[in-house]
Amino acid sequence: MVSSLPHPTTSAGRDGLAALLARPEQAVVALDFDGTLAEIVPDPEQARAHPGAVAALAALAPRIASVVVVTGRPAGVAVRYGGFAGVPGLDRLVVLGHYGAERWDAATGTVTAAAPHPGVAAVRAELPGVLDRHGAWPGVWIEEKGRAVAVHTRRAVDPEGAFEALKGPLGDLAARHGLVLEPGRMVLELRPPGMDKGVALASYLRETDAGSVLYAGDDLGDLPAFAAVEKLRADGTPGVLVCSGSSEVPALADRADLAVPGPSGVVDFLTDLAKAVSEAPRS
Secondary structure, eight states: OOTOOOOSSSSSHHHHHHHHOOGGGGGEEOOSTTTTTBOOOOOGGGGBOOOHHHHHHHHHGGGEEEEEEEOOOOOOHHHHHHHHHHHHOOOEEEEEEEEGGGEEEEETEEEEEEOOOHHHHHHHHHHHHHHHHHTTOOOOOEEEEESSSEEOTSSSSSSHHHHHHHHHHHHHHHTTTTOOOEEOSSSSEEEEETTTHHHHHHHHHHHHHHEEEEEOOGGGGHHHHHHHHHOOOHHHEEEEEEOOOOTOHHHHHOSEEEESHHHHHHHHHHHHHHHHHSSSSOE
């Protein structure tokens, strides 16, 4: 293995990275956006990709089968905040937004999408009243995500207290309208069932017939993608799981093969991986 790359701590991770380096033309690198390619910020509308992210991806993408960003954000928003459009080297980039309900392809510059779930509109209408009835915690705010709705507690005086107090009521609201509640890092997202990063990633990997896969994420919403990679490994497809390090989500770090220190660490890893792929001997 190329020495400049950090070494996975698990044998499965080491096997996955070795397979990627040996046959990069068959490898898919999949990444979450917020917390992985972009820092977590108090206002999600101000999130932007790390300054080195696009250059790192553009260096890596032409050397492997595919790079795909898997995010809960609308695909177009992730493209805009990431600065992914029109970048040389990223002409085959794919962004799976809303957990796969939307897809943006750099080759066409267009977004395709499934029909929205009617429960989202119903939840959107009732949500302000539900928050009012449960204290309307100062600093708690609603993020409109089109095909989902999220309630953020990070700016509350007591972020964890607000998070815990609202989990039950928001779970009940989601269930009444056929949605599910997905907890994250000081955020509670109400979204349609069957929409998760594991489903989106597995579907994309079937489409690309990947020979190996690397997935990097930072939050509870990335656990289904981790599970999808673990299933692929059990079925014989090598894979690597990378945690964009956070003390807030030990459940993810505990299942990762490799942890890096947030988006800056992800960018450094992608940069080193692009170099390693270019230098590694082929099998």
